[in-house]
Amino acid sequence: MTSRHQRQPHGHRIRRPGGYRAYVPAPLPPPIAWSAELAATLSAADRAVGRLAGEGRRLPNPHLLIRPFVRREAVLSSRIEGTQATLGELLAAEAGAAVERSPEDLREVANYVAALEYGVERLAALPLSLRLVRELHERLMRGVRGDAATPGELRRSQNWIGPVGCTLAAARFVPPPPEHLLGCLGAWEEFLQDDTLPPLVHAALAHSQFETIHPFLDGNGRVGRLLITLLLVAKGALPSPLLYLSAWFEATRPEYYARLSAVTERGEWEEWLGYFLTGVAGQAEDALARIRRIDDLLSHWRGLLAKTPSRLPEKAIELFAENPYWKVNRLAERLDVAFTTAQRVIDRLESVGIVALANEAKRRNRVYCAAALLAILEEPPKLGRGEPARRRGRRARMGRRP
Secondary structure, eight states, X not given: XXXXXXXXXXXXXXXXXXXXXXXXXOOSOOOOOOOHHHHHHHHHHHHHHHHHHHHHHHOSOTHHHHHHHHHHHHHHHHHHTTOOOOHHHHHHHXXXXXXXXXXXXXXXXXXXXHHHHHHHHHTTTSOSOHHHHHHHHHHHHTTSTTGGGOTTOOOSSOEEEXXXXXXGGGOSBOOOOHHHHXXXXXXXXXXXXXXXXXXXXXXXXXXXXXXXXXXXXXOHHHHHHHHHHHHHHHTTSOSSSOOOOHHHHHHTHHHHHHHHHHHHHHOOHHHHHHHHHHHHHHHHHHHHHHHHHHHHHHHHHHHHTTTOSOSHHHHHXXXXXXOSEEEXXXXXXHHXXXXXHHHHHHHHHHHTTSOEEOOOOOGGGOEEEOHHHHXXXXXOOBOSSSSBOXXXXXXXXXXXXX
């Protein structure tokens, strides 16, 4: 154990030819001083994640909820990077509805969805590794504003973190130089396979180290947040990707950056773990509450349709659980019925107040929305500190040499 008074920066800085200093982190894990308070925070987070995992295993069709939860995370994680797309806009666009939001914003969020879904599927055949991280980055950055930052390729030049437009000399933090990158990533990849630590602690340390290394020219924040969920699934802490921390990081952004900086500057791992685990507990409880409310809503809807002789309306409810927006022709394709039959199903759902028309398009382009379900998904998250999430602070931006 290391006394708080004896803590040192987790790594060292090296002077570079341009006069700046770049930071090279020491390999994980660091020494951790487990106070009673920190142990209690870990215990609370473990219990919350355990309850969420149990609920995920109990659900008869967990994939119904995974899909909208993944998209909610994609919106919140991308928002940290400056996109403005909302969850409703993303879901409506996926349903084929016309959306006024910038196509670039929607593409960035859609790429996050694709990367996360790919990562979960890939874990069945490939362990969490640098190879998988590069594959995730390639999908995340493909065809978006950061595609000039060589999707899937490690950086070959120096990057830095600081205010928008700042130079390398004025940067607040400079990650490892390119020639140190493979050494840092090799040690980080080895740590990914470490099974000696509790999964939540392991995920917290791995995320912090990844953000410190900053291995790509762009997209490091999104990949790092995505990795938290994949780590918890890979370690068996969660049966499926239901827990995400982007809402916590986005709502407490100044503290998030301050905690990461304190690790590199003063070795404050205990404070970082306390912050991270508090977010885990709060977001696990938030996800659990949403799942139960959605489950109750679906049960209520099934009750409204109990006397309907056909099972098609109930099947349609499951599709609206996947995405609260549907066009009639797409619903017909998924139900494998004629357009007129699908329209009758929609009419039945509309008659009992489950869905309502979301636009005034012509008959075959009409979009219907289950607004009550969308409202649960879009509701601001609880932070776990007795207050709803709200945006505050300014984003630290990454610069690089032109």
